[in-house]
Each structure stands twice: as C-alpha cells, then as structure tokens.
Amino acid sequence: SKTPVIEVGGVSQSVKWTDQVRLDRLLGRTRSFLKVQDGCSQFCTYCIVPKLRGRGRSQPIAEAVDHASYLIDKGFKEIVLTGCALGTYGFDFEMSDSLTRLLLALDKIPGSHRIRLGSVEPWAVTADFLRVIADSERICPHLHIPLQSCDDSVLRRMNRRYRVADIRGILDSAFRLREDWGFGSDIIVGFPGETDEQFENTRAFLYDSRISYLHVFPFSSRPGTAATKLPGFIESGLKHNRVKQLAALDTELRKRFCERHLGKSCRVLFENRYVDGLLAGHADNYLDVYIAPSPGLIGKHVEVKIEKLSTDGVEGALHEREES
Template sequence: MEMETRKVAFYTLGCKLNFSETSAIGRQFEERGFRKVAFEDAADIYVINTCSVTDHADRKCRKVVKEALRHNPEAFVTIVGCYAQLKPQEIAEIPGVHAVLGAAEKFQLVDILAGFEKPAAGQPGQVYASPISEATEFHAAHSYGDRTRTFLKVQDGCDYSCSFCTIPLARGSSRSDSVQSVVARVQQLAETGVKEIVLTGVNLGDFGLQGPERERKEDFYDLVRALDEVTGIRRFRISSCEPNLLTDDIIRFVAGSKRFAPHFHIPLQSGSDKILGLMRRRYRRQLYADRVALIKQVMPHACIGVDVIVGFPGETAADFLETYQFLNDLDISYLHVFPYSERENTLAPTLPGRVQDRHRHERTTQLRGLSEKKKRFFYEQHVGLETEVLFEDDVTNGQMEGFTPNYIRVAAKYDPLLVGEMKTLRLVAVNPQNLMEAEEMGAEMLHH
C-alpha cells in the first residue's frame, strides 16, 4: 500500500492533556500524508494513548487493542502515553501490540516507526522507551477539530512526590513552554475560529520551568496576564491548579479579567490534615478553605470543582467524616471522587491501615451523592441569570449542550447554527437530568 493513502485512527484514555497530545500526534501523521479516520473505521494504523491514573489500565488497554484488530485484523497497533512509559515490556506482550513508545519517544512516533513494520509472528511488540529522566523537552500540543473548546498544553511533568501518584515516573520533571510561545500559539488558534481555550498541564500552576537548567524566568501569573490581552479568544479556562500554587494574585486577576472564566478546578484529595500529611500534599485544609473563601468573595458566581481520593491507607471512618463535613461546609460546585487504588513504585501501598474495598466503595458513593447535591444547588442559584453559552458539537436525542463561563452545562434544542457559537441566554430551570434549561431573551414574547 502506498504510504500516502494509509489511514490512521486514535483512541485516548485519561485526561485532557492526553487529548491535546493525541491531537498533536494526529497532525504529525496528517502532515506526512496519512488520512485520519474514526476509530471504528478500518484504519491501517491505530495509536492508543494510555493513562496510568485511571484504574484497570492494563484491562482497558487490552480491550481497545482487541477492538482495533476487530475493525482491521491486519492493522499496525502502537501504544503511547503514561502507562506505556511505566510498563512498556508488559504492554509489548499484549497480543496484537506491535510497538510501544515511552514519554520521550511518542512525539517522534512517525519517524521512529517510519515503515510500520510488524515484528515476526509470535514475537512481542517493539519497545522504544528510554528512562523517564530523558524526557526533558517540552512538546507543544493542543486539541483541535475534536471539540468546540481547544485544550492547550502549556506545561508537562511534575516535581512533586505525592505518595499515591505515578505521574512523575510516567511524565518526568516539570517543564513548560514560554509565555511568548504560548501567546503566539493562541493567536494562531484564534485565527482558526477557536472561541474557548482550556489551559492544561500536569502541574499547571508550576508553569515557568524551562531549558536544561530548568530555570524559572516566568510563572503562571505572568502567563494568565499575557493571555488576557489576546483579543481573538473569547474565553480562557484554567483546567486544574494545586491550591498552594493558585495564588491570591491569580484569583484576584481572574476576578477582574476580560477573558478568564470564573471557574477553578482545585485538587483537595482529603479534608483531613492527617491524611494530607500521609499523601505528602504541600498544603493543609485551612489553606484550601482560604482559597475557596477568597474566590467566592471576589467572584460569587465562580464554579469550583474539587478532586478527592477516599480510602487512602490510614483513613479511618472518623477521618472520612472529617473530609465529608469539610466538603459539605465549603462553598464548592462539584466533586470528582476517586476510590484510592494502589500503584506500583509509590509509597502509599507500604503505609499501614489498608482500607477495605467495600469501605472505599461506600465512601465514594457518599461523596458522589454530596457532589450531586452541591451541583444542583449551584445550578439553582443561577436560575433567572442572563449569561453567554458556548455550544458544543455533541448532539444527543435532538438536544445540544453548551457551557456558561462558570461551567454550568446548558441543554437546548439542536440548531446547527448554534454549534460553536456564543449565545446570550436566560437560564430558566434545572431539569431532571441536572442540566440547565435556557431560553432566548424575550422568548416569552415570541411564543404569544
């Protein structure tokens, strides 16, 4: 088959950062004359971008490989991403996997695998994974064409050593783009019609480390201020920022900003200082409460999302209750709740006080219930408000969805003219699916 007619398909597991990197790798293929197709279409090459944070990484990887080969049994299958860096040899043994690329290699995939030659029958996949210490370059990435919003990677890697986390092992040390380079990329995206950009990174607030010496010449506050001046973009969103790095300066700037959305996602992980210590987090609950209080003081409408891990080793029923009460009392909008799961080569599994799986499950269910209540209360506070909604291109049962600046998900009747558009609407009611219903201003008049 001629190289230029080859078709490539992608599947992404995990976070928004992975989505942006899959898009960047996809563009490299297209620049070489490959044609990008949907995963369910028969492709000649499948690239599966994996995650080490979500549970059952091995099982998910195997399942996606099997699906790819169901669509085309002759296809070449390559695995990249965090799980590929952590367990390259194991993944290479999965039937149907032809190549595994680590963190330093994934952005050279098209060059490394130039001929896409399969190993001999019965042989494991080829592994190209250098030690994580060699992943020192920053590779720019953004998602485009997949969603109305673009996920823009500005930072990679992490220098923190939380006791439950494998990300430093999978992605390496913290490193960043420069403010000047990010601004240039944002201006290019603005010219393509992108209206909202979500800034992503592994440890986004640590933005600014560059070069072989990893000097800090700039910081995240510098980036936020520079981006606020880029006229072509209507809305920026900060994806997730550690509470100790989300400074008062950043919060106050966003409050008066022209383009930054009043929406923060701030990982907490536990509302117990004892557990935060065991997790090796770099703050305690009082700092977290102070951040939330300041955000709500300067931006009463702000949406605040929270990551929580339950069932961490040593977490007693009393510790969990402390977390539950802390979250119940906080003026937050929703939770992402994860039952703790053991990760190889981390400190946490060696700690005493393993929590039984059924307790992990019960605690997860309780906090997810609290999240639903928090979210509904947050939505109901905004009924009657007039606000801008940016509509996505996902359509389900004749309904389309969009987001307000403060991340309220709005449902509306499908209208092709609304896709990718900003529309000022009035929020009227929260429906049984916990989506906000909206109408055009003066719509009551139109109905008469």
C-alpha cells in the same frame, strides 16, 4: 512558520499539539487544548507521574502566547490550558507566580475566545491569581482544584503542601471577588490510614462548601510510590462505601450549583452536541446549559437566561446575542 512539534521548556520530551488541532478541527470542535506544562517534581506519595514523566517542565510564556494565538486564529472559541501538574507551571523558571503571569499575558490576546484552566493545584491559587481571573472578561471563573482530601493528617501523609485552612482561604477569597465561580475537585477516598473521622472531616467540609462538583476516586496503590509502604490499608468494601457517600454529595453539590443560577443570565458557548433534542453548551463557570436549537448558535458566546433545572444541568432561553 509553525513547527509540527513543540519542545516543552526546551527539553527533549515533546508535545504534538498540531495533531490535536487537526483532530479538533476535523470533529468541528469549538474547544482546543493547549498543553503548557509536563512532568512534575512534587512527589505526592500516591502519584507515579514524577517517575513516569520526569521533572516538571513549562512552556515559556511567550511560546504559550504564540500557540494560543495560533489556535485562536484557527477559529477555536475556547482554549483550555492543561499540564500534568499545571499548578507547578513556572516552578522550573523559579517563579512561583508564573501561572498568574501566563494568564495575564494570555488575557491580552484579542479575539472572541475564552480561556479555561484545566486542573490547578491549590498552591497556585493565590490571591493575585484569583484576582486576575475575577477581573478578566476572557478567563473563565471556573477552577478544578484537586484537593484530594480535606483532612490535614491525610494531606500530610499524601505529601500535599497545603492544609484545610488554605483551602478555606481560597474559597473565601474567590467568592469575595465574585459570586459566580464554578469549583470542581478531585477527591481520593480510602487513602492508607484514613479513619472514619478523617473521612468525615472531608465529607463535612465539602458539604458546607460552595464547590460545584466532585470527581471521586477510591485510592489505588501504584507500585513504585511511597504510599504503597504506608500502614492502614483500607479494605475495598469500606472504600466503596465512602465513594458512594461522596458520589451522593456530588449530586447534591451539582444541584445546589444549578439552583443558584435560576432566574439569572450567563454567557454560554454552545458546542456541536445535542442531548434530548436540545443544544448543549457550557457557561463560563462550566455550568451545563441546554437550549432549544436555533440556527447559528454553535461556536458562539451567547447570553442565556436560566429558566429551569434539567437532568444534569439547566435549561434556558436566549437572552441577547453577543457579537462573536
């Protein structure tokens, strides 16, 4: 029988996952979260997580598979893997590829569900990792990668362990494997010492990329982090000007992402959510899709032919019903 609380990585801090399940069922949700990692040992200079949550701890693969199976048995159609720093999953097992192994194991669970990854740091996005997702019917080709900056000197000051060439490599490899990825990213602007040129490097890289959306944050200094001691404080007017520029770019990237789908068909999971009288759902790659409501669509994976752009996504019509 399932215990009400699981221990992540056998350490004392626990994750109350069954509370989440009860709440999700109560709200009639189609999606449930599965936290497989907690804490972090990376020490990015702006981040307080390692101090607040302790060292990185991962749920062993067998346990994660067991819990995912439980959620699938309960009828959830989408399982979202989460963690404080999911990209460090398995580092405490001294295995740098264990997130890929976890995906391979989860992919074998039978059922009509799909698996989505929460935010994954760039260092975990290896060629094997991308291939496992690209080849899978169940794992969504959607990655939210917290790049934070696309300028090497800013990344160095942030103590992020990848460079712009690595980011370019990830995107190139991914799109060589399949065309329909959805890529999101978090970006921090106004990090101490970020010059106009360094900001422009980030903006220009993102503009030229096939990233589909951005979450933009102005740098905010957290007491107790190394970044508070870095020189080059950016005043708030300049920071917010940069936020505005990237917010405009986010709108542009979302529009391009939507436009790439016009006339194509994609698999969509409809949720119990309506916008302007239309039923809302997400495609596997996280495209926002709307459709005229018809009975029995909620909680089903269906093929939708994309017909036109809407305010914040696309509208389509039922293509062909899938068994699920």
